[in-house]
Amino acid sequence: MSHAPAAIVGIGQTHHKKKRWDVSLGGLVREAARRALDDAQMDWGDIDAVVIGKAPDLFEGVMKPELYLTDALGAHGKPMFRVHTAGSVGGTTGIVASHLVETGRHRRVLAVGYQKQSEGNAQFALGSGKGASLGAGGAFAPFIRSYIQRSGAPLDVGPMVAVKDRQNALKNPYAHLRLEDISIESVKASPMMWDPLRFLESCPSSDGACAMVFTDQAGGEAAAADGRQPAWVLGSAMRSEPFGFPGRDPVLPQGARDCADDVYAQAGITRPREQIDCAELYVPFSWYEPMWLEAHHLAGPGEGWQLVESGATALDGSFPVNMSGGVLSSNPIGASGLLRFAEAALQVRGMAGEHQVDGAKVAVAQAYGASAQYFSMWVVGASLDPFG
Amino acid sequence: MALDHAPGSHVPGQHPDDIAIIGWAQTPMVRHTDKTETQLLLEVVTDALDDAGLTRADVGFTCAGSCDYVAGQAFSFVQNTDAIGAWPPKRDSHVEMDGAWALYEAYVRLLMGDEVDVALAMGSGRSSTADPALIYPMEMDPFYLAPLGADALSLAALQAQAVLAAGAVTERQLAEIAARCRRDAQSNPYAQVSGEFDVDELLAEDAVRAPLRRHDLPPITDGAAAVVIARAEKAKAVCENPVWITGIAHCAELHYPGMRDLTRSLSARKAAEAAGVADGPVDVAELQAAFTHEEPLLVEALGLAPTVTVNPSGGPLAANPIMATGLVRIAEAAAAIRDRGASRTVGHSTSGPCLQQNLVCVLEGGRA
Numbered sequence: 001m002s003h004a005p006a007a008i009v010g011i012g013q014t015h016h017k018k019k020r021w022d023v024s025l026g027g028l029v030r031e032a033a034r035r036a037l038d039d040a041q042m043d044w045g046d047i048d049a050v051v052i053g054k055a056p057d058l059f060e061g062v063m064k065p066e067l068y069l070t071d072a073l074g075a076h077g078k079p080m081f082r083v084h085t086a087g088s089v090g091g092t093t094g095i096v097a098s099h100l101v102e103t104g105r106h107r108r109v110l111a112v113g114y115q116k117q118s119e120g121n122a123q124f125a126l127g128s129g130k131g132a133s134l135g136a137g138g139a140f141a142p143f144i145r146s147y148i149q150r151s152g153a154p155l156d157v158g159p160m161v162a163v164k165d166r167q168n169a170l171k172n173p174y175a176h177l178r179l180e181d182i183s184i185e186s187v188k189a190s191p192m193m194w195d196p197l198r199f200l201e202s203c204p205s206s207d208g209a210c211a212m213v214f215t216d217q218a219g220g221e222a223a224a225a226d227g228r229q230p231a232w233v234l235g236s237a238m239r240s241e242p243f244g245f246p247g248r249d250p251v252l253p254q255g256a257r258d259c260a261d262d263v264y265a266q267a268g269i270t271r272p273r274e275q276i277d278c279a280e281l282y283v284p285f286s287w288y289e290p291m292w293l294e295a296h297h298l299a300g301p302g303e304g305w306q307l308v309e310s311g312a313t314a315l316d317g318s319f320p321v322n323m324s325g326g327v328l329s330s331n332p333i334g335a336s337g338l339l340r341f342a343e344a345a346l347q348v349r350g351m352a353g354e355h356q357v358d359g360a361k362v363a364v365a366q367a368y369g370a371s372a373q374y375f376s377m378w379v380v381g382a383s384l385d386p387f388g
Numbered sequence: 389m390a391l392d393h394a395p396g397s398h399v400p401g402q403h404p405d406d407i408a409i410i411g412w413a414q415t416p417m418v419r420h421t422d423k424t425e426t427q428l429l430l431e432v433v434t435d436a437l438d439d440a441g442l443t444r445a446d447v448g449f450t451c452a453g454s455c456d457y458v459a460g461q462a463f464s465f466v467q468n469t470d471a472i473g474a475w476p477p478k479r480d481s482h483v484e485m486d487g488a489w490a491l492y493e494a495y496v497r498l499l500m501g502d503e504v505d506v507a508l509a510m511g512s513g514r515s516s517t518a519d520p521a522l523i524y525p526m527e528m529d530p531f532y533l534a535p536l537g538a539d540a541l542s543l544a545a546l547q548a549q550a551v552l553a554a555g556a557v558t559e560r561q562l563a564e565i566a567a568r569c570r571r572d573a574q575s576n577p578y579a580q581v582s583g584e585f586d587v588d589e590l591l592a593e594d595a596v597r598a599p600l601r602r603h604d605l606p607p608i609t610d611g612a613a614a615v616v617i618a619r620a621e622k623a624k625a626v627c628e629n630p631v632w633i634t635g636i637a638h639c640a641e642l643h644y645p646g647m648r649d650l651t652r653s654l655s656a657r658k659a660a661e662a663a664g665v666a667d668g669p670v671d672v673a674e675l676q677a678a679f680t681h682e683e684p685l686l687v688e689a690l691g692l693a694p695t696v697t698v699n700p701s702g703g704p705l706a707a708n709p710i711m712a713t714g715l716v717r718i719a720e721a722a723a724a725i726r727d728r729g730a731s732r733t734v735g736h737s738t739s740g741p742c743l744q745q746n747l748v749c750v751l752e753g754g755r756a
Contacts, residue, residue, distance in 0.1 A: 002404070002500075002501030002502075003499070003500045003501055003502075024531065025530070055463075056462035056463055057455075057456055057457060058456055058462045059462070060530075061526065061530065062526065062527070062530050063456075063457040063523065063524075063526040063527040064455065064457075064484060064739065066484075067527055067528075067643055067740040067741070067744055067745065068527075068528065068529040068530070070640045070642065070744070070745075071642055071644070075640050076640065076641050077639065077640075077641060077654065079637070079639055079640065080638075080640035080745060081483070081485075081493075081638075082483055082484050082485050082489075083484075083493075084456075084465070084482055084483065084484040085480075085481055085482050086463055086466060092481055096481070096493060099496050099499075099500060102500065103496055103499035103500060103501075104499075105496060105499070126462055126463075237479070238479050238480060238481060239478065239479060239480070240450075240469050240474050240477060240480035241474050241475060241476075241477040241478075242469050242470050242474050243467070243469070243470075245475070247475065253477075254477050255477035258476065259477075370463060370466045371466075373466065373469065374480075375477075
């Protein structure tokens with residue numbers, strides 16, 4: 001490795017809601033970016049480059065919105081870069097921004113992810129306006145049914161995840177859904193959407209944005225010396241694989257496994273369950289928690305659901321997952337990946353508030369997209385050498 | 389902006405982090421093809437890797453540039469993973485920008501200096517499937533500009549009027565640019581529009597959108613391009629004549645045309661400075677000047693001398709495969725060095741209304 005370290009010194013997000021009609025697209029991204037700059041004790045002029053990520057432009061009806069958002073994000077006279085890798089885009093946005101610092105291209109980079117789903121109809125846009133869309137739940141339900149058949153998981157595991165994440169969201173002031181009374185029973189009584197996924201096991205459609213400020217090693221150390229704990233990027237990885245051919249396993253995709261192997265190797269992790277303190281995974285439908293635990297080697301084959309059932313993935317469990325409430329509680333699609341990456345960074349900075357995992361020093365985050373084909377992951381730490 | 393190059397610091401190819409273009413390909417540029425974007429990319433990926441003497445298995449990172457609105461489909465790039473042969477799964481990314489920015493991400497990825505030493509950048513677009521005049525207003529600010537329905541042509545006309553009013557260029561000179569590009573395009577086997585045109589006859593035509601006449605506009609084009617890049621050690625091992633990227637940078641400026649001096653391009657100038665265009669003489673510049681008036685404007689912004697040969701391929705006036713047009717410029721700038729003996733060339737790409745965003749790539753051959 002010849003690249004230099006990158007540190008996250010600023011994190012901001014909007015309050016996520018069904019409709020943020022109080023702000024324009026520009027106002028939405030600016031709200032998150034301003035919070036990230038305040039956290040980093042920087043101003044617009046301190047930023048050298050902006051990386052923006054979001055999912056399809058058809059969702060809001062603004063093509064190549066980085067052009068219009070150049071003004072709102074203070075990118076006049078600066079490089080403005082636009083990433084789009086489906087649902088994983090938020091994660092990829094963070095990775096592209098970190099690479100700009102790690103390679104010495106820029107010292108201070110602002111990464112922003114957003115989606116304002118209330119501006120359009122995502123289901124309609126997914127079908128390109130042809131009304132042909134299964135929707136994400138329809139696409140993933142067959143994979144989930146296969147997982148249940150293979151693993152023999154009891155059917156309560158999905159509802160357990162749905163309840164846990166919504167309870168975590170009650171501790172996160174930015175979360176969209178606040179389902180105070182949710183229970184296994186109420187999840188199981190909610191309408192069936194795509195067998196076996198019920199309404200309360202599915203993510204909402206949200207308006208929201210997330211922003212992060214990256215800086216070089218000197219910037220990270222200066223923040224630390226000032227009493228502002230940075231999060232250090234210990235490793236990052238991306239993988240894509242094709243949608244369909246007989247060699248692909250869409251239930252536990254090879255891309256998901258390779259991506260985890262890559263990021264753990266970079267971070268010096270050989271025993272992920274023991275060395276990582278908590279995980280923020282992209283779980284838009286409840287069953288993806290046990291599935292990703294297995295695909296990312298955080299649980300053995302067929303053991304992901306047992307981890308969930310044992311309570312280990314609860315906020316006070318031995319391996320907390322989705323402390324923020326996850327995608328199940330807030331889903332501004334283009335921001336959702338960056339929100340996962342941001343939550344991992346908040347945890348190792350000790351700044352996660354009521355959803356803080358005590359003593360978290362190393363955290364992993366993941367985002368995925370398309371038909372479980374695009375993966376982005378990173379591992380962040382409270383220090384550059386957490387296992388030393 | 390950070391310094392994105394090391395002026396005159398070393399012979400290109402001597403440093404492990406030096407990165408070279410080692411292969412490229414483009415499709416024939418046509419008014420319409422029935423092939424999908426995936427099929428177009430399948431061809432150029434295969435051909436570009438053949439050109440580099442490599443296979444898909446050698447590629448450690450891929451990045452594509454395309455646009456859902458041009459394709460008319462959400463997540464349109466997802467099926468293009470079939471073209472890159474993403475099995476076993478690949479390190480891969482996508483930008484909703486011209487393929488030139490995909491090349492930028494690929495370049496930065498190679499600078500990471502890990503086991504990834506070959507990367508592939510792609511750009512693809514089929515503009516024939518819809519009316520660009522309906523699509524392009526949607527890339528404007530949705531509150532004040534998009535409702536006006538101002539398409540790329542109208543905004544270009546606004547800028548052309550400003551350039552003409554400033555006295556920097558005449559309508560005859562613009563017609564001469566069009567005639568020169570299409571004459572030069574006769575020797576470009578991929579070009580869509582080429583031939584000999586009489587400037588007086590061109591000037592006798594009515595304006596399409598004043599002051600722009602038909603010859604001032606690019607054609608509507610379907611096409612794709614791919615470029616293979618490698619780190620120094622790999623490039624020298626597999627390629628006899630790598631074309632070194634000695635500087636690459638991009639820059640944006642304010643979106644609202646009314647907030648800018650349309651006779652200049654601040655973002656093109658800053659990108660050129662950051663890429664180090666002025667660090668040596670330039671033989672050839674391939675500019676994404678899709679409208680005639682953009683050529684003199686960009687020549688001035690990039691600080692190019694009158695001796696620089698501009699768009700010998702014919703440029704976007706000869707073929708304009710949106711989302712690949714900029715990457716084609718960089719491939720043509722590389723070809724000018726490897727295949728036609730130039731020493732130092734510039735490739736340029738742009739995006740947005742009135743050249744809002746610009747990317748500049750400086751290329752050099754090996755020095756003896």
